[in-house]
Amino acid sequence: MAVASVTGSPFSLAPAERARLLRHVELAAKRARHRGGSPVLAGISVRVDAGVDPSGTVVASRRGDEPWFVMEQPDRGGSVVAALGCAVAIDADGPDRFRTVARRWRTLLAAAAVDPPAGPRGSGPVAVGGFAFADQGGASPHWRGFAPGSMHVPELSLARRGDEVWMSLTALIAGADNPDARVADLAARADELVSRPLPMLDPDPVGGHEVVGAMPPEHYVGAVARAVERIRAGKLAKIVLAREVQVHASQAHQAGGVLGILRDAFPSCFVFCVGRGERTFIAASPELLIRRDGLRAGTLALAGSTRRSADPAVDDHLGEQLLQSTKDRGEQQIVTARILRALRPHSVWVTGAEEPEVVRMANIQHLATPIRAQLAAPVPVVELAGLLHPTPAVGGEPHAVALPMIPELEGLDRGWYAGPVGWTDANEDGEFCVALRSALLDGPVARCYAGVGVVADSDPAAELAETEIKLQALLPVLAL
Incomplete structure (x- = not known):
């Protein structure tokens, strides 16, 4: 497979690739006319130099408040999907938001004029984004741009796995569009890409960071105590309660620099950024919600946690205590059983x-x-995410009882915290993680989120301490 032309920009399309793109655009315009004017996706995928850092390229090449997306799992073959722009926004809310998004994506793919599948997973036309925790979540002003269900078909994306990096260009073509002009626009966007590593985080020269809880710690302790009372009264088996802690800085938080630190510090996690306008949702999440590859699906039941130690012997002892903990094993079993029931x-x-x-x-x-x-059948990965979300690892059991209690006890709008974030491709494969260990960056304010599972024998003070451990994934980075 030929690598994209290195004439001018390392991302410039070779003449044959540009001609192929023109054929796709012309075909899309013809199909749009035959469909009564409904626009049609057109696109091309080309291999680029293996030395390209997709995440760094996207951060360096973003135009103004252009939407952007990065999702990496470095330890998994260096897999990355990174994207810029929005050719189509697929937004939905309510209880059917996952099915609505999946159906609209399938409709777009049915008429698309694009290259046949090639390259690593996540190359070709993709939809990237995520979902709020709640059906109508993210209504607070600081979550503006993050709809309850929001997947973007990017204009440009880069996918890497191992030593393969591919670039995909995608546009929505109307019947009246000028094919030559649309191709010129797409080719120019590729030419503008800047191949750079992720930027270093530049510490605030004047400091002045202030870390404050959206609610006082006593509020959280009280919420856990009330939840324990309801569990012991037999109303439910488990509920997950989260906290919001804010980091106020003297200048805007640097999403690209934070992303670089998280990628280095948490290589086994899903490290992601979703940028919408002036806000960026960023995380290093340990939890896979769903991965689909053809008829194969995989997920991870994650529940129960403890701290690390710099002393290997103590660290091993803490891990063994976790394995033997009746509370944590019970919490883990609740999550596992629900996932198995949902997939069966x-x-x-x-x-x-x-x-x-x-x-x-x-x-x-x-x-x-x-x-x-x-x-048994190729259920789209977006629908699978909807079947599993929210697992008891972030919601509760039974979820019909727990979910209404969560905002009542927490007193906050989770937005996309604990919701699914990820991507899907032209085969309706893809992967979504659960947005844990996350923060919403909004200029000089970062809202950090962390939660714990509450069960019958939970100790409110200990649960507060566990949130402090989880917040350490992001607080030290944001307070530099």
């Missing part, structure tokens, strides 16, 4: 590990149960 009706078989394992991040250890399924 759609699968030929679904299986989870007999025993959970300890997974270690830079600052925390978790109990995790990998789960795999062979699907």
